[in-house]
Amino acid sequence: MGKIVISENVSLDGVIQDPTGEEGFSRGGWFGQVGDKDREAWAKVERDEALGAEALLLGRRSYEWFAARWPSRTGEWADRLNRLPKYVVSSTLEDPDWNNSTVLKGDVVNEVSKLKQRVNGDIVVYASGQLVHTLIEHDLVNELRLMIYPFVLGAGKRLFGETSHKKPMRLVDTRTVGDGLASLTYQPIRDA
Template identity: 40%
Template sequence: MSKIVVTEFVSLDGVFEDPHLWHFPFFNDAAGQYKGDELQDTAALLLGRKTYEGFADAWPKMSGDEFSDKFNSMPKHVVSTTLENAEWNNSHIISGDVAAALADLKRQYDQDIYIHGSGDLANSLIQLGMIDEIRLMVHPVVVGKGRRFFSDGTSIDALKLIDVTTFDSGVVLLTLQPSTQDATADTGA
């Protein structure tokens, strides 16, 4: 059974909006290799409508490399009550019982299902306890304004730190697991 994994670029002050404006100076070969490997381990994308529309406008224009070819060909599941047509290759709309649909998707795939962007969707699923893992590539920059990944009102009882990876560019990858258990349980504190 697959996991639902949120993977995001964020600044030190938590901004994830418009990463193309601030993350490229820190995106080196090692980070590119990581993101490429991550994508190869992905069975499908899970997107909110706004992110889907942006991706569907941009990605089909890119092809000819392993990353964009995989991104364009893989299954894409869009959670939306307003989107009527999902015309980007291999796209499917989820508009009914989201929890049941996601449970079915997790059983359907052997590899994980990734959420990129889609802050509203990610925050809603975090609140519902439906996210299995959160991967934040924290960039050494303070953006100062813009939408933060964890929106106001989002609360998580505890996050368990699973792994930390550092890149020479200063980016730190935090791999976290939402948990309802006390975060100090393993330390005896």
């Protein structure tokens, strides 16, 4: 059975919008404002996560962002991302061009539930804010891996939106990454 793993870069106040500054958000670009040691340590964590993944699950805009960058890259991390099966939730994307990509159309909850039955292992979700909100709302998430950046942005799209009810989580791992990043891993507490 597959395990949905949300992997996000997030500011201290929960913002996930425009970490690289390419979207034009006035407070974007915070990802690149940490030191070299932090970026190198972050890259190792992300590479290791990709090496342990069995598939990627992305929303259409995040898929297009990754697909525009990773196919031309080389190295262990790039090779893994390029080889992994990729599933894109979209009602508009017809012909994905990044290899090993499949478009999931129709009811998101139903399609992701079926995907969890087909894939054995971690199905990692990068970025994809709208998709993440849907997965959290419908209790499809098995783990949240949050890389916390030492910035309070004060505005922007947040990782967590409104939910229909409380979503209790259990902290299962914490670690410092580089000099200034914190990695927090949570798992939902399901009713027994």
